[in-house]
Amino acid sequence: MKIFRLIVLIIHLGILFLLLGTLLNAYVPPKIFPWFNLLSLGFPVLIILYLILTIFWIFSWKKRAFVFMFAGLAFINPVKRWVNYSDQKGTTEIKVVSFNTRAGGRGNKEIAPYLKSQHADVFLLQEDVGNEYQFEGYQKANPGGGLTILTRHKIIKQQIIDPQDEEVRIPGLLADIQIKGRTYRFIDVYLNPFRFDKEMVKLNGNTDANEQKIKDVIKRLIPTFKKHQEQVDLIHEAIENSPYPVILAGDFNSVPNSYEYYHLSDGLEDTFLTAGKGSATSFHDYKFPIRIDYVFSSKSLKAISYKVDRSVSISDHYPVIVKFSSGNK
Known part of the structure; x- marks a missing residue:
């Protein structure tokens, strides 16, 4: 079970960093680094996966759930641009x-x-x-x-x-x-x-x-x-x-x-x-x-x-x- 949770944690952190990458579109133009713009296309899927994994930590009674919940606040406005x-x-x-x-x-x-x-x-x-x-x-x-x-x-x-x-x-x-x-x-x-x-x-x-x-x-x-x-x-x-x-x-x-x-x-x-x-x-x-x-x-x-x-x-x-x-x- 520990190995499974470790794998989930690594995946969750990876998704978090990908989501943070979409925020960098406000600063990094495509001619310099277009891959952040590419990430924005997958935002709905990434945020859904992020929420599912956050719920997993909540039900697992792990303190890291609060860390991911707090980090998720950065994506409130990005989510509202899709659903509001x-x-x-x-x-x-x-x-x-x-x-x-x-x-x-x-x-x-x-x-x-x-x-x-x-x-x-x-x-x-x-x-x-x-x-x-x-x-x-x-x-x-x-x-x-x-x-x-x-x-x-x-x-x-x-x-x-x-x-x-x-x-x-x-x-x-x-x-x-x-x-x-x-x-x-x-x-x-x-x-x-x-x-x-x-x-x-x-x-x-x-x-x-x-x-x-x-x-x-x-x-x-x-x-x-x-x-x-x-x-x-x-x-x-x-x-x-x-x-x-x-x-x-x-x-x-x-x-x-x-x-x-x-x-x-x-x-x-x-x-x-x-x-x-x-x-x-x-x-x-x-x-x-x-x-x-x-x-x-x-x-x-x-x-x-x-x-x-x-x-x-x-x-x-x-x-x-x-x-x-x-x-x-």
Whole structure:
């Protein structure tokens, strides 16, 4: 039994160090050491294993349980970025919908009626390849690059966030929009996708084939992480230079606790932490829980409602709907 507990202790310590590695994404960029960013993909599994082993020590009546419980406090906020409960109240001033339409819906006729039914103040769309969504009473910011902003308010400025690098896609589109006498900067984000298909990440009984699949996946992940770093820098510059409160939304192709999450949220608030209830999982093409769609805002704004709309499956992403209240915090 002592040997078994020793093995469990070693495994538990190993998981703890891996989890701590995900926190280093706030400080270490992918171009220097991309492996911390890779760890963030496995955060849900790691934290579940950590909790199970902590419970094991509790029932074993071992003092080390208190050590692991105390260390686990470091992961409260990282966990809340995936699953949260917050109750907010206020009068809705701005309704925002962020939605990756999956290559413009690929001819899906349900997307346009769904968007119209939301009566949002601002839509931030990603993968809007067809550029087909134009509603009566709405203005459009759409310079290409698969990004579209629709609003029923006045657009006073629009601009692509240009990477000046052919290998790095356009990461964002900004639009300064005047709503009820106040101007806001909306930034629609779509970071480089990894372009996986299900067969690439589906393991089988063949050890050699699985090993090759893992190598192929990592070969795609690491270069994309490095491209994301360049894109994040450009988007962050657009945020810092904004003379107006910012609402940043879109498909980051990055999970919580990643380098992208930490640095895009720098100076902003994750509206899911402020007003979210339940799970923030937004990408449903795989069974594994993945949150890659976000809405961040300046601290002068107050989110009162955050919803991942799972009532529709018209894309491989669920729409994210956030309402902001009138008045400052």
